[in-house]
Amino acid sequence: MKVEFYGHVRQYRSVQAEIDAKMKEVLLSGQYVQGPMLKAFEKQAAAYFGSKHAVGVANGTDAIWLVLMALGIGPGDEVITHPNTFFATVEAIWIAGATAVLVDCDPATKCIDPALIEAAITERTRAVIPVHFYGQCADMPAIWEIAARRGLQVVEDDAQAIDARGDTFRPGERSAAVATSFIIQKNLGCFGDGGMVFTDRDDINATVRKLRNHGSDRRDHHSFGFNSRLDDLQAGVLSAKLNHIAAWSDRRIAIAARYTAGLKDVRAVTPPVVRKGYRHVFHLYVIETKDPAKRDALLNFLAERGVDAKTHYSIAIHKQEGFPWGKPVRIAGTVKNAERNAASCVSLPMYPELTDEEADYTIARVLEWDAANAG
Ligand SMILES: Cc1ncc(COP(=O)(O)O)c(C=O)c1O
Incomplete structure (x- = not known):
């Protein structure tokens, strides 16, 4: 059996009529x-x-970085995050011109360890970027408590965790903003690149809207800005897919439960x-080899x-290589x-369209490797 890592075409086929209708609507609108x-x-999406x-x-x-810029965070300011996130989190801090401060992750969840944030704060610290890593929210109640007490802005990197939440909180509830990605492999993915800023703050909303559009909110009037717009074709794709996100998240959770039950005796x-x-x-769905030196052997197996x-x-x-390329860190x-985490992580195939048979085949192969390496 072959088990692919991504199910992009399967997903398109499963909702093709809805996506095609939205794309046609955009194409015929001329806008x-x-x-x-x-x-x-x-x-x-806001609703x-x-x-x-x-x-x-x-x-x-x-x-x-548009949110960091809207918050006036730039050169000389420090922004705290963790170094096992995707490269873009730190890149965005640098694009804003700020200093990236890297603290360790929690060994269990791999999200930022809130206990380490406080010790890393200096008089230059302006913000913290918790990453909802692998699809699970960071410990937001603890992070919001520290941020409120120490006067920090919180910008959540939700690129990997759209539709995730805690029983007692939703992402963004007490943050300046939540930033997400819609690149195709994300849980809500378009057919190319896309992203979104969620915020309850009118000032951040107004500033990011201008910054994304050459500093313009009225024809012919500009302040300093950029070109960073989500185009309408991608918005149409995402609009059709958003109607399915809850069911897709539930299916991911069910596959994860199947994996975890199947792997309950691994050593x-x-x-x-x-x-x-x-x-x-x-x-x-990321497992770790207890011996990091064996990780590549598992991947090859x-x-x-x-x-x-x-x-x-x-x-x-x-x-x-070459880190940090002269950038402040x-x-x-x-x-x-x-x-x-970097040395021992192995991501198993995970998408809503993965079949139970494919998940079971994957479990069986991991168990085979585990039995041969548990000694
Ligand atoms: C944690 C995290 N932050 C930021 C990004 C950046 O998103 P994009 O690739 O859309 O720029 C990604 C994914 O690509 C990500 O996984």
Whole structure:
């Protein structure tokens, strides 16, 4: 059996009529940039995710730095995040001109460890970017408490966790903004690049809207800005897909439960941890080899048997070649958990269209490897 890592075409086929109808509507409207479909999708997304405003932008990276810029965060300011996130989180801090401060992740969830944020704060610290990593929210109640006490802005990187939440909170509830990505492999993905800023703050909404459009909110009037708009064709695709996100998240959760039950007796790998009271939407189902030196052997074993597994991400940001390329950065304390995560992570195939048979085949191959390596 061959188990693919992505199910993009399967997903398109499953909702093709709805997507095609939306795309046709855009094409026949003649309005492809900042047109009615983008406005409608922004309204739909804001309502669905319980945010006052939603602003479509070109990608998830822009969503983060446009918010930092709207908050007036730039050179000389420090922004705290963790180094096992996708590269773009730190890149966005640098694009804004600020200093990235890297603290370690929690060893169980791989999200930022709130206990380490406080020790990393200096008089220059302006914001923290918790990443809802792999599809599970960071410990937001703890982060909001620290941020409120220490006067920090919170910008949530929700690129991997759209539709995730905690039983007692929703992303963005007490943050300046939530930034997300709609690149195709995300849980809500368009047919290319896209991103969105969710915010309850009128000032951030107004500023990001201007910044994404050459600093303009009226014809011929400009202040400094950029071109970072979500186009209407992508908005149409996303609008059709948003109607299915709850069911797709539920299916991801069911596949994850199947994986975890199947792997309950493993000894050479560790299945992912779900925090109690958190809706982990499993953008990725990531196991770790207990011995990091054996990680690549597991990947090869699976590949030889037709299971396409990947790593997210095998090189922590501060270990990238040439890091930090002259960019401002401070590593606060040791980041051993993040480094271990990078060395031992293996992402198994995970998408709503994955069949139970494919999941069971994948489980069986991991169990085979585990039995041979558990000694
Ligand atoms: C955690 C995280 N942050 C930011 C991004 C950046 O999003 P984009 O690729 O749309 O710029 C991604 C994904 O690509 C991501 O996984």
